[in-house]
Amino acid sequence: MTRLYSDDELLALSLLQHIMFCERQCSLNSNEQLWFDNKLTVSGSQLHRRVHGDAPRREKRGDVIVVRELLLCSHSLGVTGKADVVEFHRVSINGISMEGCDGLWQPFPVEYKHGKPKVDDCDRVQLCAQAICLEEMLGAEVPEGAIFYGRIQKREAVVFDPVMRRTTCDSASKLHALVEGGRNPPAVFRDGCTHCAMKDACMPEVTGLREKASGYIVRALSGNDADG
């Protein structure tokens, strides 16, 4: 029996990609309310603006209905957020009906990312969470979605299999535990830090090390004394 989160407990769906990438990044973002625009995130939001731009909120292209900026939530994951684009594909079974259109339709979330496909599951988990939201909100089945990567101008299909769903649920529980605890996990300096948007706030080189600051003070005082 999974617990259901109340409206008050819902967290930003986008935090899931952070917690997958680095728990500290996620904590700085949620617990410390820090978010720094670096070049990557800035061009990311520019891409988003282009995606949405002047495009109509809903558009029918043959057997696909494209809906932009859908607000989503899932009480089982305890997350809320926005889908860039949800396509509704015409199907013969397992679909839902859409207002103003005949037939059955299956939701198919599409997320726009600036960069290139990542080795880890960050982006896929975020998409899978959107799928779970859509299933809960619409009572539909959402077996698949896609991520569009700006760098390679290509869509990557994502299948929401049981393993991926499990990973998504686990990250969501981890996220809730992190926010409830209110503490930051210590920084562990690694490759990802170099391009991390949170690096300036995180200070991974100096935080999380025991006696780093007090040792610095002691050294500065004794050093200054020597040439004083």
Place this chain on the structure above:
Amino acid sequence: MKKHLNTVYVTTPGAYLSLEGEAILVKTDGEVKGRLPMHMLESIVCFGHVGISPPLMFAACERGICIAWFTERGRFQARVGGPVSGNILLRKAQYRSSEEPSCKAQIARSFVIGKIANCRSILQRNVRDHPEKAGSDAKEAVDALSGSLRCASECLDVDTLRGIEGMAANYYYGVFDGMIHVDEDSLRFRNRSRRPPLDRVNALLSFIYTMLVHDCVSALEGVGLDPQAGYLHADRPGRPSLALDLMEEFRSFIADRLVLSLINRRQVTPSGFTVTETGAVLMDDDTRKTVLVGYQERKNEELRHPFLEEQVTVGMLPHLQARLLARHLRGDLDAYPPFFVK
């Protein structure tokens, strides 16, 4: 992080600033005087009667640019900023530690140590660069400050720390005049007078300290700390105690050195001030502009941050130190590492 932060100082009486696309339009008497791009801007500081349009205020707040008004003489009047930044967990940690005697003393101690060490550095440098002029007084003061530093480093009582800090300030200001290398009698420094400043050097010091407090308030607000809840400075309604705490380690390095170089390079002259009937000294318009230009240039200078070991600008220092304090309060650093002049 924003790497090069700039402040625009508006000193023309009757100037009006409004929004034009991504730029600030400056007008006086309805005539366009210039356009300033908004990016790379940290703060807009207005002196005296300067107007700003509401749309510009909103746009500035949205970008985290703070707007402040001072009187012509540099007394703070008002500030406009966006919603409170940061988070409740940080503020709670700040209030808790400001109530808890040993946490409070530990942080206050860092501020005191930073201040004394940096005052001593300035004196040492002066002794080194002007051995012929620096008398034995200066060397004695350096030793006395070393003594204060040792006492402070072993002290975990806030009242005692305040006492040590007060003594150290006396040693320091006692030989401050020795760092002024011009002959004019009216540019000598005797002792620190604040309300009002009773000589030209004090007028310069007070004015720059006010600008520095303003920058420290912005820096603290930027990381989500409450500028009023301090450690070394006691609570007093309306007093930005934490900003005053934070400023201690920068006073000598940023403000005093600037005042000394403005005087020693003869960029300010005795005639650039007005001495009033009560003896209070006021800066003239041109002097104020010179000082503001000097302050902005000082903030653009680069140095290596001793703790972060990164190249930063002087203007970034309050922001970085505010962030380090926040990281300490949230348990990411085991102490607050003050900024030490290398």
